[in-house]
Amino acid sequence: MYSKRYLFVILLLNTIYLLNAQNIIKGKVIDNKTKKGIKFVNVLFTDLQKQQVGLAQTDALGAFQIQTNFEGKGLLKINFIGYKAFEKNINISKKNTNIGDILLEESSMQLKEVLVKEKQPLAVQKGDTTEINAEAYKANPDATAQDLMEKMPGIKVQDGKIQAHGEDVKKVLIDGKESFGEDVNATIQNFPAEMIDKVQIFDKLSDRAEFTGFNDGETSKTINIVTKYGMKKTTSGKVYAGYGTNDRYQAGGNLNVFRGERRITLLFQSNNTNQQNFSIADILGASGSNSRRGGGGRSRGGGMRSSGGSGHNSSLSDFMVSDNSGINQTNAFGINYTDKYWNKVKVNGSYFFNLSNNKTEKDIYREYINNENSGQTYNENSLSNTDNINHRLNMRIEWQIDTANSLLIIPKLTFQQNKPKTDYTGTTLIGNDIINDINSNYNSNLNGLNISNNLLFRHKFKKIGRTITLGMNGEYSENSGNSDLYSYNQYNNEIITIEEISQDANSNQYGRGISANISYTEPFIKKSLLMFDYQIGYKNSSSDKYTYNYETQQVIYTLDSSLSNMLENNYMTNNAGVSYMFNDTNNNVVFKLNYQMSDLQNNDMFFIDKNINKTFYNFLPSLMYRYRNSKRKSIQINYRTSVNAPSIEQLQDVLNNNNPTQLSKGNTDLKTDYQHNLFARYFNTNTDKGMTFFALIGGGFSNNYIGNNTFVAENDTIINNVALFSGSQLTVPENMTGYYNLRS
Incomplete structure (x- = not known):
């Protein structure tokens, strides 16, 4: 009875499709003397008001690629230790902009001996996100993410549930990516603690709110696990087994x-x-x-x-x-x-x-x-x-x-x-x-x-x-x-x-x-x-x-x-x-x-x-x-x-x-x-x-x-x-x- 009345409206809402262009800035950062590519260089692209609109990092060959929806005049900036700073004005007006080779010149200076002492911060507050430094909390070599998080302030694990800042955690991400859907336990009880660099706690907006920027207050408490540098390409795992009295056993991996x-x-x-x-x-x-x-x-x-x-x-x-x-x-x-x-x-x-x-x-x-x-x-x-x-x-x-x-x-x-x-x-x-x-x-x-x-x-x-x-x-x-x-x-x-x-x-x-x-x-x-x-x-x-x-x-x-x-x-x-x-x-x-x-x-x-x-x-x-x-x-x-x-x-x-x-x-x-x-x-x-x-x-x-x-x-x-x-x-x-x- 209802489906006939509203079928046309529902079908109409599901057929809209729009297509626009995408702007890509690409190039290669190389050493002025050796003519070899420089890896791990951050390449920043800003508008004329110095607001960031794009960021990328060079690969092993020195190549980079920035995707942005920005159009018009902007500034490309490169700063890397041991090299002089590089800046270049570019105009983004077409789908692909190839900067070509960017030559960086070495910069050297004789320095006196410097001793730097700094206490490792336990955590930092970045806007609405609490970022906890995993290195500040010790855990056993075979510890899981849950074992590590239980030591951190504001996080509590009880009766199989994890809470952060007094609220039930609804989702756990790894480097911002979904992990086992809405199953929080599957991630925190199996992910190795030794791979964790930081633990971020924040209120995640809905997919609609994140896109529109309209924060309606309907959020879910979320934990994002940031892996250590160098762990983006790695293989790790563990296997365990045990047997005890009364025929109790456990095995897994x-x-x-x-x-x-x-x-x-x-x-x-x-x-x-x-x-x-x-x-x-x-x-x-x-x-x-x-x-x-x-x-x-x-x-x-x-x-x-x-x-x-x-x-x-x-x-x-x-x-x-x-x-x-x-x-x-x-x-x-x-x-x-x-x-x-x-x-x-x-x-x-x-x-x-x-x-x-x-x-x-x-x-x-x-x-x-x-x-x-x-x-x-x-x-x-x-x-x-x-x-x-x-x-x-x-x-x-x-x-x-x-x-x-x-x-x-x-x-x-x-x-x-x-x-x-x-x-x-x-x-x-x-x-x-x-x-x-x-x-x-x-x-x-x-x-x-x-x-x-x-x-x-x-x-x-x-x-x-x-x-x-x-x-x-x-x-x-x-x-x-x-x-x-x-x-x-x-x-x-x-x-x-x-x-x-x-x-x-x-x-x-x-x-x-x-x-x-x-x-x-x-x-x-x-x-x-x-x-x-x-x-x-x-x-x-x-x-x-x-x-x-x-x-x-x-x-x-x-x-x-x-x-x-x-x-x-x-x-x-x-x-x-x-x-x-x-x-x-x-x-x-x-x-x-x-x-x-x-x-x-x-x-x-x-x-x-x-x-x-x-x-x-x-x-x-x-x-x-x-x-x-x-x-x-x-x-x-x-x-x-x-x-x-x-x-x-x-x-x-x-x-x-x-x-x-x-x-x-x-x-x-x-x-x-x-x-x-x-x-x-x-x-x-x-x-x-x-x-x-x-x-x-x-x-x-x-x-x-x-x-x-x-x-x-x-x-x-x-x-x-x-x-x-x-x-x-x-x-x-x-x-x-x-x-x-x-x-x-």
Whole structure:
């Protein structure tokens, strides 16, 4: 219904193609006497105001090549130790400018003996980037990047996550190049520390913001590893193995092959010691034990979100999880490839394979303190065994068509097989009286597939600050599987009730999404930019589950309609807005105001009377202010609004009885969640002493926060058309008003 209406707009946004010329300055620097080329000479090209517009370094033969979008008169400058300075005015007016041979004359001077003493700096602050000197921190010869970073100020590694300046690191680069996509652990836990010269910490802008220069405050904390001089062409690696008591073992290794722009990294590992040097894209949401909806936490799942006036579709990174609990046996292999072709196309790709087994034994003790259920407790013991196979493929292709146009392509694919088996027993008591006993066995066989692709075309006009960007995003997901549940339960009321459950279930979930966006920036008054943007997005999700009960007398399985459901969800957004940015030496201000119309449709194939069609209209303002009074001190304040749609799992009105005394179900009446978020950060660094101080505080408020409401039955009762025995509970997602949170 929606695709026909907007197909023409989406196709039109994806067909614009512009082509301009590219200016190249080339030449050769040679010794005036020997007539041989001089290598490692920096060649600088500036405009007439002495502003750098191009830089290159000579190769082993003395040749250099500068690529620039500058046209007109400029100055070529060369300074090299032992030679006289060289300057030449040149006029760039055609595609290729060949300077020819540049002869440098030797310069010598008799000097007295000079003794230079200087303390090696621990770190330096370069604008918004903190650059830490790796040589100032000692590490073992076989240390990894993580081992080295743990010694550095402002960096913290805990529970498999790395933080810098108090924020989670979202990406790690090597010499500015992608490494294993969004898998931070794969890089820092396998890259050798001995190759690191510097570690840079900064807030990375989005690909769109980096191109347009419009800093909207939507950044991700990033670490860039700068390799030592001479390591651009090297081969390094290591292999390790060990065996200990209780049949514990670990083995692994990595290989780094650097050949200039071409870089290949291989890594592998096998162990049963809970070592996991990578992150898992757990697209099925099942880790270690069977996943049960509810439990008091929030799960947004596959819903769509619009934040601060710009839409956002869930990506694979939303599924990144930390190391599993329990005992893990892991076998993994990964490869990362980076290269540059024809000086125009940057290619980065990574593939990961993971075969793992997780064994977890868990004890739960829950005490109810509300007045109605005071004195009630719940004890549970569970033992789970999960086999998991995971494939993950990421790519990033950046084509610099010319100096004014570029195209970015980011495809991703993840496939997973997950087989959890769980046995658990649970007891509900009031005082010393047993209210119910449960003994259950749950097995499932699940498959998941996620595919996505992002396209971003960017164009710069001749007028500085005037740009246009066109983007398109497509995604497809598929989760399917089957499960079986056997449970023997006893409820001790006035009459003892025995319940025996034997069920088989089949489930399928599909998700399809497509979105397109366009943004245009225009210089406004001095030091200011305006941006106009529009986005249209459509997502279709469907979920069906069929549950069959085993009938002992008839020896057949029959469909249980109370545990079965077919639901289709359509969510469409139209979002348009305008933004203003002011930027000077000390201040950066960005104000955005967007207006969004959202259509939400739920079609229940089992119960037609539960179909829902709602439209929501929202203004989405946001504000970012950053003040920096020196290179060392800064303060930033962000205010952002967002709209979050409920996921297909939260909307599906089907009962989940994996634990018959801890039931849960969805809610077809859920509304979108409108949130206000405020965040402030103060940062102060003393690079001379290697000290960093930062303070973070943030909070949020929501009118329709999607949380979980848990009903605990004092007596046998019926709640939301679900029969509950005494002591049992039912968890249902509901919209809550007045929700707020504060964190620091």
